[in-house]
Amino acid sequence: MLAIIGGTGLTQMPGVEVLAEHSATTPLGEASSPVIEARLQGQRLLFLARHGHPHQLPPHKINYRANLLALKAAGATQILAINAVGGLDPKQGLASLVLPHQIIDYTWGRESTFYDGDYLPLEHIDFTHPYSVELSERLLAAAQQAGVQLYQGGVYGATQGPRLETAAEIRRMAQDGCTLVGMTGMPEAALAKELAFPYACLAIIVNPAAGLGEEEITLQQMQGALSQGVDQVMTLINALLR
Numbered sequence: 384m385l386a387i388i389g390g391t392g393l394t395q396m397p398g399v400e401v402l403a404e405h406s407a408t409t410p411l412g413e414a415s416s417p418v419i420e421a422r423l424q425g426q427r428l429l430f431l432a433r434h435g436h437p438h439q440l441p442p443h444k445i446n447y448r449a450n451l452l453a454l455k456a457a458g459a460t461q462i463l464a465i466n467a468v469g470g471l472d473p474k475q476g477l478a479s480l481v482l483p484h485q486i487i488d489y490t491w492g493r494e495s496t497f498y499d500g501d502y503l504p505l506e507h508i509d510f511t512h513p514y515s516v517e518l519s520e521r522l523l524a525a526a527q528q529a530g531v532q533l534y535q536g537g538v539y540g541a542t543q544g545p546r547l548e549t550a551a552e553i554r555r556m557a558q559d560g561c562t563l564v565g566m567t568g569m570p571e572a573a574l575a576k577e578l579a580f581p582y583a584c585l586a587i588i589v590n591p592a593a594g595l596g597e598e599e600i601t602l603q604q605m606q607g608a609l610s611q612g613v614d615q616v617m618t619l620i621n622a623l624l625r
């Protein structure tokens with residue numbers, strides 16, 4: 384069963400028929416919200432609001448481990464993560480949708496593994512390819528079918544937040560090869576890999592990264608691109624399930 388982790392701007396799934404609500408309580412604490420089981424296009428799917436519903440948890444306080452355990456307990460077999468991001472590639476404008484293929488983790492101090500020697504004995508998982516190629520390809524096919532523009536490939540730089548970056552931090556990230564910057568891509572992707580979930584990220588560009596735009600970055604400015612992007616995301620998810 385496909386699970387959607389909704390980010391900023393997607394705390395509820397529009398147009399779905401809600402069937403059940405699964406517990407947010409896990410052996411590793413409370414997930415951000417209960418897992419909603421719903422029907423869309425005649426198919427069952429799961430939804431979890433990453434920041435809670437209504438939006439409240441800052442990126443560094445999200446219990447990513449509990450979120451993934453709650454999805455697993457509810458019967459998820461694959462995960463599509465939706466993430467609002469800043470864009471570093473000037474060719475990708477506001478409200479663009481991007482499927483990154485790589486991640487660089489700049490976060491710190493987050494509970495970032497199940498293999499911590501407490502919950503599970505230490506193990507080092509392979510994380511060469513953080514995202515599922517198969518799920519990404521299905522998304523690309525669905526985008527083509529639905530006439531949604533979707534950029535294939537990108538490097539997601541995950542920052543700690545909740546503040547945005549400095550212009551120099553973004554220049555450094557660009558030198559590192561990042562094309563997108565967000566605060567919630569990690570440790571979520573690594574935890575999904577540890578649980579062997581096929582996992583893909585659908586990033587919505589809601590602002591030019593710091594120092595690359597003309598104006599100060601404001602939440603208000605992000606909102607417009609976000610709602611446009613979320614509409615496209617829903618079109619894409621509908622096509623994926625068809």
Ligand code: HPA
Nearest residue numbers: 467468469564565566592
């Ligand atoms: N930086 C980090 N996270 C973000 C941004 C950004 O510019 N925009 C949306 N999430």
